[in-house]
Amino acid sequence: MLSLSGLRLRFGAAEIIAGIDLHIGAGELVVLLGPSGCGKTSLLRIAAGVERATAGRVENGFRRVAMVFQDPRLLPWADARDNAAFGLKAAGMGKAERRAIAEAILLRLGFSAGDLNKRPSQLSGGMMQRVAIARAFALSPDLVLMDEPFSALDVGLRHDLQALLRAEVEGAGAAVLFVTHDVTEAVRLADRIVVFSPRPACVVADVTQAPMLASVGAAYEASAALLRRPEIAAALAPPGVSPLALAGARERLSLAGKARAALR
Numbered sequence: 001m002l003s004l005s006g007l008r009l010r011f012g013a014a015e016i017i018a019g020i021d022l023h024i025g026a027g028e029l030v031v032l033l034g035p036s037g038c039g040k041t042s043l044l045r046i047a048a049g050v051e052r053a054t055a056g057r058v059e060n061g062f063r064r065v066a067m068v069f070q071d072p073r074l075l076p077w078a079d080a081r082d083n084a085a086f087g088l089k090a091a092g093m094g095k096a097e098r099r100a101i102a103e104a105i106l107l108r109l110g111f112s113a114g115d116l117n118k119r120p121s122q123l124s125g126g127m128m129q130r131v132a133i134a135r136a137f138a139l140s141p142d143l144v145l146m147d148e149p150f151s152a153l154d155v156g157l158r159h160d161l162q163a164l165l166r167a168e169v170e171g172a173g174a175a176v177l178f179v180t181h182d183v184t185e186a187v188r189l190a191d192r193i194v195v196f197s198p199r200p201a202c203v204v205a206d207v208t209q210a211p212m213l214a215s216v217g218a219a220y221e222a223s224a225a226l227l228r229r230p231e232i233a234a235a236l237a238p239p240g241v242s243p244l245a246l247a248g249a250r251e252r253l254s255l256a257g258k259a260r261a262a263l264r
């Protein structure tokens with residue numbers, strides 16, 4: 001289990017995190033949903049042990065922690081297979097074994113055999129992000145920290161990768177703490193959605209749900225339902241936009257999504 005208790009963070013005079021209690025159990029996929037700049041990445045960095053909280057306690061019972069970032073951070077001179085095997089090489093595993101593990105994960109994530117030898121400059125953004133995810137899961141992690149890994153991808157690709165990620169997570173039995181500001185992404189992926197307020201961040205909602213990957217229409221509907229909750233609408237409304245206007249706009253989007261899904 002990862003336990004963050006009474007967590008506070010300040011940078012100089014700026015209060016970033018205003019007191020957060022968050023507990024993540026084994027195998028749980030928890031999405032942190034919050035507006036831009038509210039402190040989500042900072043919380044992930046504290047969980048990873050690369051940032052120190054100003055106050056509070058961090059207890060991490062997970063032993064193998066891996067991270068995935070928005071930018072895939074691949075080695076430009078290494079091919080997809082060697083990039084995905086990078087952590088295993090650093091851990092001292094032999095070449096044949098680590099390349100076999102990396103290859104199996106890449107194929108599960110939608111790589112074709114012909115793409116395994118390609119370098120990052122020959123791969124699309126979606127393929128590079130698959131390599132970054134494979135590099136994390138190759139380590140057999142029990143906790144994966146993911147910081148907006150799909151936010152640079154177009155929506156169709158994002159949907160594909162969300163489904164592949166969920167399958168990989170379930171196969172590995174890993175817990176995941178996944179940061180996003182996209183409500184529909186949260187609804188599609190999460191076992192639990194934790195909503196942060198604008199800075200300084202505190203938790204305004206903690207919603208347990210079943211992930212909704214099966215139907216785009218149902219995910220849009222569930223997103224609209226979340227945004228009808230006043231505390232969630234208020235937390236996610238951009239500055240200067242009334243939460244009610246936002247909920248109305250999301251409702252119209254949901255109807256448009258349903259209409260599109262019906263036409264498929």
Ligand SMILES: Nc1ncnc2c1ncn2[C@@H]1O[C@H](COP(=O)(O)OP(=O)(O)OP(=O)(O)O)[C@@H](O)[C@H]1O
Binds near residue numbers: 034035037042043199
């Ligand atoms: N090292 C730092 N020194 C000073 N301020 C910082 C530092 N790191 C982050 N901040 C500030 O803390 C706030 C929260 O940043 P953080 O990246 O955690 O937010 P976020 O919710 O992940 O944002 P986004 O969704 O836009 O990525 C921002 O205002 C940021 O400018």
